[in-house]
Every structure is written in structure tokens, then in C-alpha cells.
Amino acid sequence: MASIVRLLVGAPLAAIVTFLLFTLMQILIFEDGTPLEEAGDDVRISIAEAPEEIQARVRDANIDQVEDVTPPPPPPAIERARADQPTESMSTIVGGLPEFDRPSLAGGDISFDVSDRDAQPLVRIPPQYPPRANERGIEGRCSVEFDVTPEGSPTNVRILSCTNSVFERETIRAVERWRYEPRVQDGTPQWRRGVQTQFDFTLDD
Structure with a gap:
């Protein structure tokens, strides 16, 4: 009931x-508006102005008259002394040249092969003293005897x-760590068999 009363009262008020x-x-639409301001003078804005004329400076290309210069006189001629040619032979002045016997290359005494060489030691490390022998x-x-590879x-x-x-053990271990220049025969490294050496084990006093 209350909602009906609110509807009956509110509808006329809203209308x-x-x-x-x-x-x-x-009223606001049809009311005469205020007159527009009179248009002012036309203003023209020029962005790109015409460039000013630049007068290029022109150099005077006329060449002044060059004064004539008198060249210096030429140097005096020097008389060159001419040496007299020797009348004696060169053998008289220098002396006789010694004569040498020319070697004969036809024989078989001269050999151009690379000289042979035996194995040469490079690194020889001495053996360690066995601790057990040192204590006692x-x-x-x-x-010892060994071979050297090429x-x-x-x-x-x-x-x-x-x-x-x-x-024995320390002797073998020491030799195995040695290094040699190999044996060379006819320019080719070769095996070297039967190399022998000896080790003395002595205690320091």
C-alpha cells in the first residue's frame, strides 16, 4: 500500500x-547570443624568408711584373790531372802469384757421408741409496748392461x-731414466747393443 502511495505522489512531481x-x-537555446567579436586584421606569417644576396670576393688574378734577375756566372773549370798508365806488367808490381796444386776429386779418398757416431749420454741420474742398505x-x-734404442x-x-x-732394483730404475743421443750410422739412428756401466754404492763418513 505504501509503495502505491509513493508512486502516486512521485509520478506527478517527476513530470x-x-x-x-x-x-x-x-529559453536558453532560442535566446539571442552575444555578438561575435569583429574579425581582426589578417596576419600573414612567412616561414622561409628570401636569402640575402652574398657577394663573393673575387681575387685579383693579375700577376705583378717580375723583375729580371741576372743569373750568377758559372763556376770556373777545374783541370783534372790525368794519371799516366803504368808501363810495367802487373806481375812486376804486385809480384808473382803462388801456384797451388789442384786437388783431384776422381779418387775414392773423399767421402761426403755423415760421420758415424756411437751412442752418447745426455741425462744420467744416479741411483738412490736403498734405505735398508743405508740403515744397515x-x-x-x-x-749393469743395457741396449739403447734409435x-x-x-x-x-x-x-x-x-x-x-x-x-739391484735401484740400479735398474736409475738406468731406465737415462737418455742418450742414439748411435748413428750412414746418417741413420741405429740400435746400440751391450752398453755396460758400473755403480758404486758407498756411505758418506
Whole structure:
């Protein structure tokens, strides 16, 4: 019931407000507006102005008259002395040249082959003293034999004689670390067989 009463009261009020607003808008639309300001003078803006004429300076190409210069006189001629040719022969002045016997290359004494050489040691590391022999105060001597490869490395190391077997292992290990210049024959590295050496194991006092 209350909603019906609000509808009956609000509808006429909304219609009246709408009519008043519509009437006010018509008055504002049809009312004479204020006159526009008179148009002012036309203003023209020029962005690109005409460039000023530049007068280029022209050099005077006329060449002044050059004064004549008198060249200096030529140097005086020097008389060259002419040496007299020797009348004696060169053998009289210098002396007789010594005569040498020309070597004969036809024989077989001269050889151009590369000289042969035996294996030469480069690096020789001495063996270490065995700790067990050092503790016991044992001294000794070992003889060893080995071969040298064409690359200069010892191989086939073997003990020939040893006063005590305690020195054999260090003897072989030392020889295996040596390095040689290989044996050369006719310019080609060769094997060197049967190289022998000896080691003395002595304790320092």
C-alpha cells in the first residue's frame, strides 16, 4: 500500500520537474547570443624568408711584373790531372802469384757421408741409496748392461754382477731414466747393443 502511495505522489512531481527543465532549455537555446567579436586584421606569417644576396670576393688574378734577375756566372773549370798508365806488367808490381796444386776429386779418398757416431749420454741420474742398505751400513757395487734404442732410450736392462741384491732394483730404475743421443750410422739412428756401466754404492763418513 505504501509503495502505491509513493508512486502516486512521485509520478506527478517527476513530470512537473521534467517539464520545467525542458522549458528552461528552450529559453536558453532560442535566446539571442552575444555578438561575435569583429574579425581582426589578417596576419600573414612567412616561414622561409628570401636569402640575402652574398657577394663573393673575387681575387685579383693579375700577376705583378717580375723583375729580371741576372743569373750568377758559372763556376770556373777545374783541370783534372790525368794519371799516366803504368808501363810495367802487373806481375812486376804486385809480384808473382803462388801456384797451388789442384786437388783431384776422381779418387775414392773423399767421402761426403755423415760421420758415424756411437751412442752418447745426455741425462744420467744416479741411483738412490736403498734405505735398508743405508740403515744397515751396507756398501756395494753393481755392474749393469743395457741396449739403447734409435730414439735414445735404454731398454733390456740386466744386472751382470752385484755384491748385494739390495742394490739391484735401484740400479735398474736409475738406468731406465737415462737418455742418450742414439748411435748413428750412414746418417741413420741405429740400435746400440751391450752398453755396460758400473755403480758404486758407498756411505758418506
